[in-house]
Amino acid sequence: MMWKEIANSDELICYEKKKSERVSIRIEARQHEENWGVYKIYHTDAKCLHVDEYEADTRFHAEELIKRLQSEPEMDEKALVDSKFASQGKLDIKMKRAYKEPYVEKWVLKIENMKDSGIIVIREGDFVEMDILLNRKFEDNEKEIIQEINRMFGIRKNFEDFVQYIYYFSKTSRYKSGFKGQQQFLMGNIEFGFDE
Numbered sequence: 001m002m003w004k005e006i007a008n009s010d011e012l013i014c015y016e017k018k019k020s021e022r023v024s025i026r027i028e029a030r031q032h033e034e035n036w037g038v039y040k041i042y043h044t045d046a047k048c049l050h051v052d053e054y055e056a057d058t059r060f061h062a063e064e065l066i067k068r069l070q071s072e073p074e075m076d077e078k079a080l081v082d083s084k085f086a087s088q089g090k091l092d093i094k095m096k097r098a099y100k101e102p103y104v105e106k107w108v109l110k111i112e113n114m115k116d117s118g119i120i121v122i123r124e125g126d127f128v129e130m131d132i133l134l135n136r137k138f139e140d141n142e143k144e145i146i147q148e149i150n151r152m153f154g155i156r157k158n159f160e161d162f163v164q165y166i167y168y169f170s171k172t173s174r175y176k177s178g179f180k181g182q183q184q185f186l187m188g189n190i191e192f193g194f195d196e
Contacts, residue, residue, distance in 0.1 A: 001019070003017045007028075010031070011030065011031040013028065013059075013062065014026065014029075015027045015028075023043070025040065025041065026039075029062040029065070029066060036056040036057075037055060038056055038065050039052070040069050042075060091112060091141055091144055092112050093148045093149070093152075094110040095120070103123060104122065105121075106122075118132065118133050118135055120132050120149065126161070127161035127163060128162045129162075129163050129164075131165050131167065132149065132166045132167070133167045133169060134167070135168070136168045136170040142166065146164070
């Protein structure tokens with residue numbers, strides 16, 4: 001399919017093409033005070049699926065960038081459409097405390113109603129350490145997830161004596177142990193236990 005010019009003014013340049021029956025691609029350049037913002041947007045009629053954002057110093061550079069973006073390979077449609085997390089809306093993040101001991105507590109995360117979204121382990125000592133272990137499917141949403149976790153725990157940017165570590169896993173395995181009511185949860189080489 002060919003690119004169709006939608007707009008071409010002093011402040012806006014816009015092209016669009018249909019990638020498939022469901023997905024379209026729009027490339028637009030908008031003039032800002034000091035430069036141009038260039039966006040490659042994959043969308044359906046109902047929602048935005050993915051946005052790549054670029055900057056250009058001048059209109060000439062924006063036009064050159066648009067030409068390059070039009071000729072480069074496009075993202076795989078299946079990955080765009082099937083992704084639950086490709087919306088610009090806020091992610092649905094739920095936390096449930098799994099256990100609390102005197103100096104450590106563990107929280108189980110459920111993001112977009114997906115099991116095995118991740119866990120949070122908080123340790124208190126000379127300073128507070130928070131380990132956040134997330135499913136790799138949420139790697140692109142890291143900033144939003146961390147901001148929401150911090151908001152839920154009441155953590156501010158200037159919070160003293162506090163350290164966060166973020167880890168990712170891509171594979172989960174389950175097996176039943178010999179203890180009734182206890183299920184083991186294995187992520188890579190790290191093992192965690194929690195009640196069903």
